[in-house]
Every structure is written in structure tokens, then in C-alpha cells.
Amino acid sequence: xxxxxxxxxxxxxxxxxxxxxxxxxxxxxxxxxxxxxxxxxxxxxxxxxxxxxxxxxxxxxxxxxxxxxxxxxxxxxxxxxxxxxxxxxxxxxxxxxxxxxxxxxxxxxxxxxxxxxxxxxxxxxxxxxxxxxxxxxxxxxxxxxxxxxxx
Numbered sequence: 001x002x003x004x005x006x007x008x009x010x011x012x013x014x015x016x017x018x019x020x021x022x023x024x025x026x027x028x029x030x031x032x033x034x035x036x037x038x039x040x041x042x043x044x045x046x047x048x049x050x051x052x053x054x055x056x057x058x059x060x061x062x063x064x065x066x067x068x069x070x071x072x073x074x075x076x077x078x079x080x081x082x083x084x085x086x087x088x089x090x091x092x093x094x095x096x097x098x099x100x101x102x103x104x105x106x107x108x109x110x111x112x113x114x115x116x117x118x119x120x121x122x123x124x125x126x127x128x129x130x131x132x133x134x135x136x137x138x139x140x141x142x143x144x145x146x147x148x149x150x151x
Contacts, residue, residue, distance in 0.1 A: 040059040041054050041057045041059065041061065042061045042063075043060055043061070043062060045062075045067065045068075048070055048071060049073045049075075049111075050073065050074055052075040052079040052080050052082065052083035053083060055075055055080060055083075055095050056083050056084060056093075058093070058096065059095070060095065060096065060097045060098065061098045061100060062098060062099050063101065064102075065101065066102055067102070068104050070101075070107070071107040071108075071109050072097075072106055072108055073109045073110075074108065074109065074116075076111040076113050076114065076142075077113025077143050078112075078113060078139075079111070080134075081134065081142045081144075087134050087137040088134060089135060089137050091133075091137075092133040093131075094130065095130050096128070097127060097128050097130065098127040099122040099124060099125065099126055099128075100125070101125070102124055102125060103124050104124055106121070107120050107121050108120045108121075108130075108146070110146060113142050114145070114146060115145045116146045117146065117147045118148030118149075126151060129148070129149050130148055130149065131146070133145045133147060
């Protein structure tokens with residue numbers, strides 16, 4: 001029986017000691033506590049299509065003020081997989097979207113190759129937690145499901 005020594009890489013993910021991916025690392029690194037702590041990233045009302053980098057940051061903060069109802073579109077599955085060097089089928093992570101509007105809603109729409117499960121509407125002055133699950137991380141057939149897991 002061989003031993004695998006795990007270390008935390010510079011990006012916050014767990015890898016084996018030679019910094020190459022192993023099946024064990026795939027199982028360990030997708031635990032949310034292994035992701036680097038992120039600084040909240042803002043998005044503007046005039047740019048409602050989110051980037052994969054914004055989603056990967058884990059905390060998204062919407063515009064402030066009274067606002068008007070806004071639909072924000074998530075990145076495509078291919079963009080999310082490409083931005084995550086550790087994407088594997090069965091892996092995933094959490095992302096929080098904060099609606100700072102005082103009187104308007106945010107509606108979340110999935111990008112190409114994505115599916116949204118649960119309530120897509122984030123009411124004024126609230127947030128929603130989503131689990132981003134990689135159904136398929138193979139190039140050309142990427143598929144991602146966004147599960148709303150908390151209000």
C-alpha cells in the first residue's frame with residue numbers, strides 16, 4: 001500500500017506532495033473549507049452577465065439603491081470549467097449572491113450548459129447561497145447545476 005502526502009497548494013487546494021492531482025486530491029480539494037477566502041466582488045446593474053472569475057470568487061455583491069428588477073446571467077458551463085483548474089465531474093463549491101437593492105429583486109438565470117434548481121429570485125436586501133455542481137467537466141460537453149441551498 002502506497003502513501004499519499006497531501007499539502008495545500010498556493011491556490012488553497014489540496015494536492016499531493018509533488019503538486020500533481022491525484023484521485024484522493026480530487027475528493028479532498030472540493031471541500032468548501034479548502035477554497036481560499038475571497039473578498040466580496042461587486043457587479044453592476046449595467047453588466048448583468050457574470051464572469052467565471054466573479055463566480056469563483058464565492059461572494060458576489062449586487063448594486064445598491066432602490067434599483068429596478070434585474071436578471072443576472074451566470075457564466076456558461078464551459079467558462080466555469082475553464083476558470084477552475086480543478087473542475088471534475090462530481091465536484092463543486094458554494095457561491096453567495098447578495099442583493100443590496102432596497103426595493104427590487106435579482107433573478108438568476110443559468111448560462112449555456114447550466115441548470116438552475118430552486119428559487120431563482122433573490123428578494124430585496126437578502127442573499128442566496130448556491131452550490132455549483134459540475135455534472136460534466138469534459139471539454140465540449142461541460143454541464144453545471146446551480147442548486148439554491150439557502151434563502
